Amino acid sequence: MNAVTAPRVLASYRLSFSTAFFAALFDGFAGLLTAWVLVRYRFPGKDLLDALVDLPFALPTAVAGICFATLYSPIGWLGQLLAGWNVQVINSPIGIVIALIFIGFPFIVRTIQPVLEEMEQEIEEAAQCLGATRWQTFRKILFPHLFPALLTGVTLAFARGIGEYGSVIFIAGNLPMKTEIAPLMIMSKLDQFDYAGASAVALVLLCISFTMLLALNAVQEWQQKEYRS
Amino acid sequence: MTQAEKSIGNSPVVKKRISDPRSVQVLLIGLTYLFFIGFIFLPLGLVFSQAFEKGWGFYLDSIHEPYALEAVKLTLLTVAIVVPVNAVFGVSAAWAITKFNFKGKSALKSLLDLPFAVSPVIAGLIFVLLVGSRTPFGSWLGELGIKIIFSTPGIVIATIFVTFPFIARELIPLMEAQGRDEEEAALTLGAKGWQIFGQITLPNIRWGLLYGMILCGARSIGEFGAVSVVSGHIRGQTNTIPLHVEILYSEYNFTASFAVASLLVFLALLTVVLKRGIEKHFQKNSFHH
Numbered sequence A: 001m002n003a004v005t006a007p008r009v010l011a012s013y014r015l016s017f018s019t020a021f022f023a024a025l026f027d028g029f030a031g032l033l034t035a036w037v038l039v040r041y042r043f044p045g046k047d048l049l050d051a052l053v054d055l056p057f058a059l060p061t062a063v064a065g066i067c068f069a070t071l072y073s074p075i076g077w078l079g080q081l082l083a084g085w086n087v088q089v090i091n092s093p094i095g096i097v098i099a100l101i102f103i104g105f106p107f108i109v110r111t112i113q114p115v116l117e118e119m120e121q122e123i124e125e126a127a128q129c130l131g132a133t134r135w136q137t138f139r140k141i142l143f144p145h146l147f148p149a150l151l152t153g154v155t156l157a158f159a160r161g162i163g164e165y166g167s168v169i170f171i172a173g174n175l176p177m178k179t180e181i182a183p184l185m186i187m188s189k190l191d192q193f194d195y196a197g198a199s200a201v202a203l204v205l206l207c208i209s210f211t212m213l214l215a216l217n218a219v220q221e222w223q224q225k226e227y228r229s
Numbered sequence B: 001m002t003q004a005e006k007s008i009g010n011s012p013v014v015k016k017r018i019s020d021p022r023s024v025q026v027l028l029i030g031l032t033y034l035f036f037i038g039f040i041f042l043p044l045g046l047v048f049s050q051a052f053e054k055g056w057g058f059y060l061d062s063i064h065e066p067y068a069l070e071a072v073k074l075t076l077l078t079v080a081i082v083v084p085v086n087a088v089f090g091v092s093a094a095w096a097i098t099k100f101n102f103k104g105k106s107a108l109k110s111l112l113d114l115p116f117a118v119s120p121v122i123a124g125l126i127f128v129l130l131v132g133s134r135t136p137f138g139s140w141l142g143e144l145g146i147k148i149i150f151s152t153p154g155i156v157i158a159t160i161f162v163t164f165p166f167i168a169r170e171l172i173p174l175m176e177a178q179g180r181d182e183e184e185a186a187l188t189l190g191a192k193g194w195q196i197f198g199q200i201t202l203p204n205i206r207w208g209l210l211y212g213m214i215l216c217g218a219r220s221i222g223e224f225g226a227v228s229v230v231s232g233h234i235r236g237q238t239n240t241i242p243l244h245v246e247i248l249y250s251e252y253n254f255t256a257s258f259a260v261a262s263l264l265v266f267l268a269l270l271t272v273v274l275k276r277g278i279e280k281h282f283q284k285n286s287f288h289h
Helices: A006-042 A044-050 A062-073 A076-082 A093-118 A121-129 A133-161 A182-191 A197-229 B003-009 B022-051 B054-065 B066-099 B107-113 B120-131 B136-143 B152-164 B164-180 B181-188 B191-221 B225-231 B241-250 B254-288
Strands: none
Touching: A006 A044, A006 A062, A006 A093, A006 A133, A006 A182, A006 B022, A006 B120, A044 B022, A044 B254, A062 A076, A062 A093, A062 B022, A062 B191, A062 B241, A062 B254, A076 B022, A093 A133, A093 B022, A121 B136, A133 A197, A133 B120, A182 A197, A182 B225, A197 B120, B003 B054, B022 B254, B054 B066, B054 B254, B066 B107, B066 B152, B066 B164, B066 B191, B066 B254, B120 B136, B120 B152, B120 B225, B152 B225, B164 B191, B181 B191, B191 B241, B191 B254, B225 B241, B241 B254
C-alpha cells in the first residue's frame, strides 16, 4: 500500500494520465483530419500517406524513442528551432506528449476511416438541398455519425499511452517527480528487486486498463446500436 | 451489373458530387502534410542522416559488430518461433469463437484484447512473477536446469503473449462474415474435420492469416517493454535488436545506435508496404464478389 501512495509514484500516475490524455486529444483532431483528407480528397502523395499511417505501429517503439529524443535535443533539427522560442521539449512532459501522439495516431485514423468510407453521401446532399451550409452539415450530420468511432480510437490511444514505455523513456529524461512515467516506476522497482512494490504499482495500472477495456466494449456496443438505427 | 455500368458507378465524377471548396481542401491537405512532416517524415529522415553520419564504413561496421549480429540472430530466432506459434493459437481461437457456441465465449473474446490494453512492462512483470527464480515454480525449474527469465525462453514467451491477439483479431471478423455454410456443406458430403479445415477454411482465410502474421511479426521484432523486463540485457546472449539500440544510445554511441535502428526502420517500411499490398488485394477481391 505504501508503494502505491508514495509521492513519487503518485506523481508518475498523474504524469502518465495527463500526458496520455493530451496526446489522445491531439490525436483525435489529427486523426480525424487525416482520415477525412484520405477518404474525401484526391491529391498527390495520397497513397504514400495512407500507407505511412501505420508506420508508428510497425516501427519499434525504441527506435521512435531515440528519433524524437534526437530530433528535439538542443542541437537537434527541431530542438534548435524551438530553443529560439524558449520551448524545451526534451526532459519535459511536452516531450512525453509528443512521443505518445506518434504512438496513438494510427488507432484513430484506422477506426474512423472505414466508417467514413461507408457513409452515404445522400444524407449530406439532402442537408445541402435543405439549405444547410457545409460547416452545418459537418457539425450536425457527419460529426455525430463519426463520434462513436472517434471515441473508440481516442480511448485506444489513451489506453496505449498510459502503458507506453519504449518511446517515452528516451525523450522524458526520467527526472523523479517531474518526468517519470508509471511504467518506468515498475521498471525501476524491478531493477531494485522490489517485486512487491512493482506489483503494487502494476496492479493499479491493471485495474485502470480493465476499466478502460470495459468502457471500450460499452462504446463499441453503443456504436453498433447507433449504426443500426 | 455490366462492365459499363460498373465503371460509371465508381467513377470519381459521381463520387465527388458534393465537395468542399478548393481553398478548404488545400488548407486541410496542407495541415495533414504538416503533421506527417513533423511526426513521420522528419523522424525517418533523421534515422538515415544519423546512421550515415560517419560514412558507409562506420555504418557497415556497426551492423557487422559481433554483439549486433548476436542481437539480430536472437531477434530472428524469436520471430521464427513466435509467428508460427501465434498463427496456430490465432487460427484455433478464431475457429473456436466463430464456428462453435460454448459457455464463456464472449469472455474469451474480450480476453483476446488484454495484451493490447495492458502495458508491455506489466506483461513482462507477470512472467517474472510467475517463473522468476524467486518463485516456487521458477526455483523448481531452476533445479531442473531450466532458466526462463533472463534467457531466450523468457524473451520468446513474453513476445508470444504480447503479440497473440493480432492474428485472431484479423481472422474473427473474416470468419464471422464467411459463416459456417461451406463447412456444413462439406460435412454433409462426408468430409472429415481435417479435410474441411485444410480444403475449405484455410484457403478462405489465407490472406487474413498472412495479414495477421505480418502484423504479429512486426510487433515481435520491435517489442521492447516486455522483453526489456525479462531479458536482463546480457550482451551477446539476451539482447534483441531494440535492446541493442537502447544500449548503444545510452552509451552515447549515437551513430552506431541509429545504424542498427535503420535496420528496424527498413523492416517497418517493408511491413507497411506488404500490409498495403494485401489490403489492395482484399479490395480487388471483394469487388469481384
